[in-house]
Amino acid sequence: MSNTYLDEFQRLQDIREYANYNFGSKVPKYEYLQIADAFYAATGECFDKVIDLVHPIQRKIDTFYSVHMSIQAAIGDGFGDDLMRMYLPKAAEEKVIEYLLLKNLTT
Numbered sequence: 001m002s003n004t005y006l007d008e009f010q011r012l013q014d015i016r017e018y019a020n021y022n023f024g025s026k027v028p029k030y031e032y033l034q035i036a037d038a039f040y041a042a043t044g045e046c047f048d049k050v051i052d053l054v055h056p057i058q059r060k061i062d063t064f065y066s067v068h069m070s071i072q073a074a075i076g077d078g079f080g081d082d083l084m085r086m087y088l089p090k091a092a093e094e095k096v097i098e099y100l101l102l103k104n105l106t107t
Helices: 003-021 032-065 070-087 090-102
Strands: none
Touching: 003 032, 032 070, 070 090
């Protein structure tokens, strides 16, 4: 993965960790509702590159373990749907689901 991807990943990880561990702070570091719409513009290219890596890995996992769509099931039926419901307004959740379906990353 390129340094650009790694830098973006670290930035997003910081945003997520701040949301999880500093929620309710009197002076929030991020205004999530204001920055949410800009995420795709900043992350789209990086995500496309990593998705191109994820799908071949998925095929290997499915073949080796005789499972089908393990990554998609984990996102759609495991942790992903809970995270979206907990943190996203309905309109943003619908956009994320549309994106994940388009990229074949959820059920």
